[in-house]
Amino acid sequence: MRVRLEEKKYVLNKDYPIIEYTCNKCLTLSLSYLINNKNVCRNDVPDKTIDILILITTVSDHFEIRQTLRSTWLNYTRKNTANVRYVFLLGDRSGFALRTSIIKENAKYKDIVKGNFIDSYRNLTYKTMLGLKWTVSFFSKARFVLKTDEDVFVNIPNILKLIYNKSEDFDKTLGRKCTSIQPVERSVSSNSYIPKSINNNDTYLPFCSGTGYISSMVLIKEIYNVSINVTFFPLEDVYIGMCAKVLGAKLKDII
Template sequence: MSPGTLLGRLSACTSTCRHLFFLLALLTALLFFHNNITIDSHYWKPGWWKQDDAKKISSEPTMDTKTEVNPYFVAYPAEYHFIINEPQKCKDDQPFLVLMVPVAPSNRRHRDIIRKTWGGQREVLGKCITVFFLLGQHTGEPVEQLDQQLQQESKEHQDLIQSNFMDSYNNLTIKSMVMLEWLDSYCSDSSYAMKIDSDVYLNLKNLITMLLNAPQTNYMTGYLAIGAEVCRDSTSKWYLPTHVYPQPLYPSYVLGLGYVLSLDLPKKLVEASRHVKAIYIEDVYLALCAQYMGIHPTQPPDLNYFHFDPLPYNRCAYSKLVATTLDEHTDLEGIWKDLESREGELC
């Protein structure tokens, strides 16, 4: 073999080795990027309103990374727990109706007024009723003093339920979902529950009469908003931008002032919440969860049963409704005493 031939073969071998090394390096790089892309794609799923990871629940409810980026979502689902609880009350009382009243921890005044008026009724038309006040954690000062007062109030009345989320307007969705979790855990054997705001007058006789003829499953009613437009005014507290909710209309939903539900629904709505992103507008969010489960709220049998705008007091009008919001200066105790003393009078 001539020196020229040997040098040619060595040159060809060197070139081939270089090509093999290059191909090997390229293959390694492709495998690396493929694995990274596959991992990242696991956390990306389309759909504006579905949870990014339906099985992933935050174990740190006080830290809401979503709201730091997008203030229209809230930290739910998360592992909230109860600081003050009444786990045996429904088992002991076996109520037909459970009334859940969301209220600020510091608002003792509203709680006491409700206890003296419609919330003090324990039996109506032969049906047992139990009332609970649902609280989050106080966001101001002094926290320690208020916590002691709440513990004392709980010992006196056995009607407080407090969880470890921050009690604020933007956390009303969390408050409502924690309420549903609690109902499912501790009151699932009861027939119905009603979430009712603390600034609302409630006619329990009319409510019980309505429920005696109501469906026992998949039932949700109240002041029903149908075809409501999504608020695009950025100055409004109900504003939702299109990138959060692109549709122009909401599904039909019951307004948060007071809605009634059969007690098969809490479990179903909590389950739906694992698949539907939690927006801060609580009554709309419940409607999205209900829609996910194929459940539709229904109109009450009388459209005058629920009043969103405060209804000026009139004995005959109040004797025919179920619930109405009240003006902040309305004397609920005075209304209650007048209605009780004149019950049975003709209108």
């Protein structure tokens, strides 16, 4: 279910005129859940605040990496009972053995959200939007959302200090390692290759690295809602930057 912002029009500044970044309800992602762990959002203590929800993009067969994260920095979540919660975001892969393995893994840890799209690098935008859809639909009471990748170590205590000290700054800000000038990758051998048929500009709009960015739930909801009117782009961090641009949100280096 898409939660829509009513009677609000978005206009993108004309500083990147070659590509049409906005559209009229052109992004109709039929994202559904093959695995959904709504119980991650459960809060048995009424006055307890969930400060951060962490969305971690991972690859289906990277079980050992997920195990490493569970046994290291994700220990802080106390198996999703603390004021910081997390889920792993997966796409689908063919093969009975792998699918069975994911089902068993989820039965044990109950920390996976899996979508109905092929699990591939070029589908990272789908994976991230699945995470935002899940967040807005089931976990909108969290104060902040941190999106990161499976190969990143997150210092949760430092992140908590940051939001406690500057929480008001994030209502209209995406923060982390952000860039204002990034050349478009034209090498066909690169995972990030973008042909001119998709983007004829030499540089991207400003964006924050997909290795990790954080914002308030307020802005995350707006990004998800406006995404229906933002032209799909296969690089998820660039796409989120496009949504932020349409919203007039700020990007800020904070780490």
